[in-house]
Amino acid sequence: MIIILFLLCIKSVLLFNFNMDNVKEISVNSAYGSDTYFGYSVLLQDGTQPLIIIGAPKLSSRTGGGVFACKLNGICTNYDLVTSNGHTFTGNFLGMSMDGTGETGGPFIVCAPKKVKAEGENNLLPGHCFYKQNSSYVSPAASTVNPLYDKPTISVHNKVGYYDYGFGEAGLDVRFIDRTTVLLGAPGVKNWNGAIVVDSLSNTRTPKIIPERKAFFPEENDTYFGYTVGTATITVMGEQVAVIVGGSPRGGSLNGAVKMYDFDGNLVREFFGEEPGSYFGSSVLAVDMNNDQIDDLLVGAPMGSGSTYDEGYVYVYLSITRSYQAKLTGSRKTGARFGTLISTLGDIDLDGYQDIAISAPFEDDGIGAVYIYRGGSKGIEIVYSQRLSPSSFQGNSGNVRGFGLGISKGKDIDGNGHNDLVVGAFKSGQVFVIKTRSIIDFQLSLDTNVSSIGNGPIAIKYCIYYTQKGKVKDVRLVNFKVKLNMDYRVNGENNFEHTWVVPLERGACENLTVTIQPSMIDIQPFRITLSADVTQTEAIALGQNKIEKLIPFSHGCGDDNVCQTDISLEASSDKKLLVLGLDNTLNLDIFADNHGEPGYQCLLYLNIPVELDYRNKDKCKKNESLICPFASSLPSTANMHLKFDITHLTTDKDSILVQFEIKCLGRNLTPNKQAFVWNVVTKNSPYIEGKSEPNNLYYGNEDTSDQEITHTFTVGNFGPSPAKLVVTFLLPIVDKEANLFKVLSVKGLLNGHSISCSQKYRNNERGHRPENFLVEYVNKSVILDCSDNDSACVEISCDGGYLYRSSETATFDIKINADLKSLGSRYKSEQFKDSIIYVSSAFLNNSTTRIENYASTLIFSASKNSVPLWIYIVGALIGCLLLLLVIFLLYKVGRPNCNF
Template sequence: MNLKLRCGLFFAYLSFQSSQVNGYSFNVEDVIVISNDFVKNTYFSYSLLLQVGDGVSLIVGAPKNVANPDAGGDVYNCAIKEDSSFCTQYPFGRSLNSTVPNGNFLAMSMDGDSHQHGPVVICAPRTRSPDTKPMSYFTRGYCLYMKNSSLIYENPAVIAPTNAISLGADLSRDLAGKLYYNLAFAMAGFDVFFASPERIILGSPGVKKFSGAIMSYSVYENKIIGLFPKRAMRSSDEDTYFGYSTIMAHFIPQEAWYVAGAPRANDLKGKVTIFSQDINASEESRVVASFEGEEPGAYFGSTLLAVDVSNDQIVDLLIGAPTAAGKTWDEGSVYFYKGTSAKSFLRGRKLTGLAKIGGRFGSAMAAVGDFDLDGFNDVAIAAPYEDDGAGAVYIYRGSTEGLTNHFSQRISPSDFHMDVVNVKGFGMGLSKGNDIDRNGHNDIAIGAYKSDQAFILKSFSIIDYQAQLYPDIASISNETDSFKLNFCILYTERSAQINRNQMEFQIVIDLDYRSVVDTVSRTVTASSKVRTCTEFHVELKKIMNISPFTSVLSIETSTKGVIAHGEKTLNSIVPYSHGCGDDNICNTFLTLQLKASSNTLVLGLNKEISLDVKVQNDGEPAYQCSVKLHGSDELLLRNAKDCTKNDDHYTCPFNEYMMLVGSIQKTFIFDVLEITPDVAHLDFKGEVACLGVNDPTSKTETELQIPIVLHSVPYIIGKSVPESAELSLKSHSENVEVLHQFSLEKHGPSPLRIDVDLFIPVDQYNGINIFNVTSIHGATDNIGIDCMPSAAKEILTLQVPQDLPIAVNRTFLISCGSDYGCIRYSCKGEFLYQTAELAIFEIRTLVDMDSLALKYKSFLTKKDIIAYVPVAHQATESGGVAAWGVFLFFAHSPAPVPLWVFLLGPIIASLLLVLISFGLYKCHFFERNYKAKLEQEKEQQTLIVSDSDTQSQSIDDDIVLRNNDFANM
């Protein structure tokens, strides 16, 4: 069925001037808008795929169905024309599993080839499998695969990976025999990555009670060829949503690795894991690197993007945390990890955009390619709920340092044509960059799913130009009535696909007050790669002043859709004739010297650096001198109001009128911006220029290099948990697991490169390892550190310190000396930046207690303690520092009872009994004289009772008499 949507194309051709653009950007005045006006609230544009070939197609996903909430979502193929567009609905949408409560969310995730007529995969993670029993509502999920996206009415292939028996049933049992849901709620296709026409990566966060998994699906074999993880469900992984996001990238040229996010792992702080495709390796060894979030509930890892933005042939990683609170709530953030090698990354750099309340920056990310053709890939990051739900997209340009928190453009719907109103959710749908107008610069599609709209933004064409402004005379005098200013410009196109015949430049010159007119302007038409010149006639007033005649020229391009890159202002200074001989030409001999305030820069300590610039002239007077200062990107000139900032240098005036023979010196202060520890030095380059003719043998250019040094003092603390164990030399003992933990910290202002060697003593008994290392783990700032073992045992020359907490005369030492040797684990990470920052290394060792007791039984006759001493060593320029983790084994052996004890024991016991009995006899213990006393006490008690009865009768008689007397009264 064809459903034509109204596709609004808004073209607002405004004169765009380079001075209005902050960096290179997408054209917000020439936007193609595609809106679904037939059915609202379908989440139209929630997912987007921009394809270019002999035409332009935009594949649009609309996962929600308002007309029938229990039906599936829809997918559209929108053909984009220059003057019109129309969308056709794929017929397979609502026919799939129409009885799923709240819909199957078809096209919630979508990916495919960027070429028109190429493959596309569309997933419905909430889809019920056909064999599910009624009312069960298991959401296994599956995807649809189209080999040619242009064949709208061709039935797609169904990818139902969770129907494979090899993956397990809906229900499984854990090791304790307890039932849990295995594939019943897999939600396969919650995220999808199109690796190639034959390989698709599916995120399935609902597998194994929402522990999650990643599936690598072969289209050709129609089966899962890789699953991670395969292990049985662990309670610690439950509800972590591993596979919520997934991508694949070539971190090394010969192999692509998987990346998966688990936004509820790590105590709800989120975690991202990079792992290899080696299905024969153990799951632990497949893990290449891991990244951990720092804020609970931030959903760290819910979005991922891998792209080389620094053009160093090493893939960099971006991890989204869209619900990070920020200073308010749900501002969102993205962590940029610059790759330094296949497995190593610099410390995460946080990107936040404008950090607007509730914006959820990082909800979607896309690689837009090198759209400005500067040699670095660029990225787009969405904050779809900024500005009360309208949304925005931020463009970040790549560079040698990767990405910083300074975006080059913020695209908001409010920047578009006035007819586009009530845009909501802008940025949740975000396509990869693609060149739809074939100008060599990539364009992007952005979806606003809450208002059912999609927008296609074209990038500007970029040219580079060089311009000059110079007078036809060397100087002026009182007799000068007029002179000419010459302007020349030469431009080239960055894109080889553009052969623009001509460009128009608007030239405005502000003249000196001694000119008859204040301002002259002109439109200069130039051709590509052709130097074009024009001249301006300047008439002078009769005003006495020996100051130079100054003119300032401004350049703007009036060609629409083009950004011009070059110096925006040019200065022309004509000196007043003075002291330069009869020819009125000043022959100068200039020398430039640069001197820094320090020979080195201590990273983290020095926040500024002073540069002394000295200009020496040993020729005729030099007029209106200026110095061009080129500095590293990490430097910012302070108080640069007198200097002109160009693309890569500052131009600073050096004398107001003229400089006679001699020298002038100025000091410039540069603020040191953020410098990564891998930067080895700061570079300065200076160039002096004055009016006149300079001697070619003079040194007008010079360079200065300031080494960057790292000043930090590391220290390591080691401990063992538990600290000791009892070693039985007679009976069987259970094996003991020991955790050796080493904490690396640093003092000093500079970052400390993590270069730790862990030395584990090796010992055997009858070929059996006594100390077995079960795991080694290192981490800092939520980034894992790989520890690689040595191939053979090594001897450590470090002396064991005397202050170890052991009794030397009682202790047998197992260390890394010549008697044993060690296995060395080399742990190389990035850097510790802050003083309070820690790098933690944990070694888990399982000790065979029986083998230990058997080997050292004969040695423990004089000593009763065994000390096992692993070592951690951090390398430094001066050698290094070390720490020892001590674990003590206290030998325990019950002493035998001597034979004489058994022989003399009964005799001694008998004698002791006789002595006790004799003592009791002497104390009259056995005399029974208590009977007479008891009989005497009994007789006394009888007498007391008799007297009591007599007295009671007397009292009764007295009462009777008293009563009689009372009655007679």
């Protein structure tokens, strides 16, 4: 037995908005070195001499770890847990997991899940635990708990061997039920399918394996069920049932899983993670956080990526329903692994609800942090109440590493009625004892001698009273900084500030008398505000630190001072019709006529659609309605001018409705809610332009091949209102017997975005050709369009939404293949026609008119105007003969004689 005496370092730290104060540090590094993992597991026991049991799984190679009993006075004693059974000890990890009762001298169990069992030439890891019936005695040696020690190590399935219980690692996690029963997590059972062992601490019954796997399930290999264990009470078929909870962080296709079994081994419920590799189920806790007598389940997923990696989450299943209701995230810090451990603190702030602690041991580059979450009537508060970090402790905390991997349950170790907490920092071998500060509840009161303001003085009395929570009433006096602020209309000083020393459960008060300046009296209520703050840190103060009292003025509206108004409303505007796209503002004048008692503090309640924006909305309050000041007093009549900017007005709106009413102090005898409507109209001027590329073609030659034509249509709108962009195109295919033209593609674009188009074949039904259409060609040309009932056409319909601005245009490129060879064969009998005009039409319907245009391609016959070859030959021969004749005549004549 080794006793270590060291200097206990007390660090005072002020923790915001919660009630943990003094921090004490415990370490055994001076005697054993820094790499002991001291603080990997902790158990806090209260009593007359509180005890902290601390695991150090890498303490030494001789024992393969260690367990210490530490007192608050700075003395730590190493438990005698060494057994001489010839097994190796290096890497046993004694102290990796621990659980027990919360009273000093009570039993506890601590495990060495990697303790080696030699079997022939094999070293196995069935798991090993020690059970101490009294934590106050470090000797004699504890009894052993190793339920898998004599189980089959290797089994054969389909002639293939697999590990049965040889690498079960029972005790990787442990849950102490009572002095007779313990739960051991054994994630290595059945090729790391995993199991939970229900074992007897009194050796009165055979260990039970849950689930009892009678078959081999290779699909569940390496799922690690039993990585963490716990218990819960759930409702099944209307009855409360105690269940065993086990985590399987690699189950559920690596998303992680949590399974619940009853103590007979029947699967009752299971939950699955939502992110692969998050290690969902590596920590679990069942606790009733909303006092509905049904446990709530918290499941950690410490390797959930978050927005970076390994930020970690904790899922909250209220009443253990199938889906989670909240997802806690701590501070969302990279690599924090928030949710590595979840521990119950009990009702640490004495508000009647259970509170919890969640660790993030790798936060802040490995320093670590612990988050405190409070329970409430609606379950857990999703925003943490406090973040515990060594950086907030006084003194040098830069060497702390792994803070939060070991967290105790909450226990009251100083007897003040508030649970305290122990947190281990395993990487630096430190344990911190964090005590709680006392909590006081305080109330403020503010009273006056009048219920309404007249011309007389006002007597004011303001008080502070507080009580202390917890068993010990040690906060006998509390310093409060008190501020009293009064309305600006008070005669004289209107702000007072004091420091009061208030005794416990007796309170303190002060009286004050003020008068109102006669010239300053108006209809606004007289406002008095009282606030108070605690100026000392010995206790946490809970309460409403600010109250306010409003005293109405006497309005001369009867004995009850309640004015009964009778207000009627009318409204007018400079416009009755709103042109979409042209009008940008609206004006509305509201007229109020009061036939009853005077109205005061009159407010205008406006219900306006999203298409309107009230210009003076910064003077209004937004609730279900826009609440704007109308008149401070309304004895008879008043009016108000409103100006709206038109925003987000869509084309499907045919009217705009504004509803309004006026409410004053008191009661209006008749409802005055009214409405004003503007009708919305559209005025637009769309147009269509068409062109062909190329403009003309030739057919009739034997070597003539297919030719591609592009008809391009441009659709625009001169405004001012948007125009619906639904365009129909008609393109002839010539006739029902031969498809001489074929539509290859249709491409529509508006502001760089494609326009959806569809096409179908149809017989022409229009029977209409544009007026003055190519008049000079009509008598000499064959016109191919969709006005001929014998022609077959392709109808293309395109919907591009709306053209909103005059600068917007939509273009449609229609590519057409012309079979020129077949075209020549089809029209060779047309003796008096020298060309074919191929016409495609486009039209859209405006609200009142039909807009239409076309694109055309001229196709000339190459054979109609050609000269036969024999004419060229004969002409050439005649020309040659004439040339020879001229030469012969000149020769016969000879050269003339010329005498000069």
